[in-house]
Amino acid sequence: MAGGDGRRQTTQSSSNTGGETKAVVVKDDSVVALDESSSQSEVDMLRGRWELASVLNFLNVFGPVVAKDLKFTPEELEMGLIEPNSSIAQLHIILLKGIPPLSKQLNGSDAWVTVLCKKIALWWPWVAEGELPLTAAKGEEISRYKELDPTCRLLILKALCEIRADQDDVISYINDALKHGTEISCFRKDKIGVDGNGTSYWYDGNAIFGYRLYREVNKIKSKTKLKGKACLTPPATCLQWETIASNLEEFNKIVDELQSSKVAAEVAVGKTIANDAVPVVEKFHKASLKFPYVNLEAAS
Known part of the structure; x- marks a missing residue:
């Protein structure tokens, strides 16, 4: 996700090896940690698109x-x-x-x-x-x-x-x-809710790919204060896309944050996610623990 939310940052651990090889191992670990950090940054960037x-x-x-x-x-x-x-x-x-x-x-x-x-x-x-x-x-x-x-x-x-x-x-x-009666919404994804700030929430996935929760934030660009007729021009806005949940723990965290809000619209979005998304994600989570996923390379 662009900008990062801190929850997906890779945790780096130190090596406890001893003897003459310690310096080499530490050096190797630092390289690995750097690669992991770089990779996570690129993941966040992709998830922000x-x-x-x-x-x-x-x-x-x-x-x-x-x-x-x-x-x-x-x-x-x-x-x-x-x-x-x-x-x-x-x-x-x-x-x-x-x-x-x-x-x-x-x-x-x-x-x-x-x-x-x-x-x-x-x-x-x-x-x-x-x-x-x-x-x-x-x-x-x-x-x-x-x-x-x-x-x-x-x-x-x-x-x-x-x-x-x-x-x-x-x-x-x-x-x-x-x-044959399939709803158009199956092919044209609808948002699951909008909070009081105009932020839209989207939920998508299936039992193969897993599920993700997205947020589209409507941000107003700051601009110099104008006078006269120019001040009647609506302020410029930009949309910021975020992937805010990709597993059960993250879904539950977002639900808790929204439902504890003092803004009614945010509470409503939280209830929708809790009722419509979380049970499905929870079922997928339990199934994935029983049947580890076979990746594409192994299946090809």
Whole structure:
């Protein structure tokens, strides 16, 4: 989450080894701690982007169509965006295979990055904003992808999901579901509540990916005091996205904070989360303790 909330910071422990190897071990531990801290900072940065929530929602809703054989947790997805691995590669390959024409280069090698660049380049103006962060460059794009900032890799994946959602099989899946009585809210996520400050709360997930709670804070940008007609102009606002809960403990903590508030709207949001989300998250938590999750690499 952008800015960090302090609850997800990695706890560093000291090494108690003795003898002549102590200095070496301490040195190694410090490197590991630095890597963990850096990784956590990147996780927080990703969780502060609404695009991550959008990708997870896409996989949650359309997984049966676009990636039914893939099983992984949001945390595994985050790690794949931070440090590209076979898991994130397999996800991209499966999504790319669903976007015609099918390329023969999608054989499990790093050539999928080249295919990605070519497909993304055609669609980018319609599915994303700003400049395309990666383009085909006679094979150099493969190494460049690994050098990208995790946020850039997230934006590329988000765009790929948008393209995949526009394919005939996904559109047919939506139409068939609606004909059989599925609510539109299954495909268009609604907020679960708004507090007294205009902050929106969103809840999403399933029994495969787990569940997350998000908060969209409506912040007013400070500006110089104006005179005359200019003062009638509404103040500029910006939206700040936060991932505030990703496990049972964090869900309960948010509920306690909201329900102890003196603001009625916040108490109402807390009750909604407690009644609608917490029982589901608790059930998932108990099931995950009995049946540890099989990650994507093990399942592929």
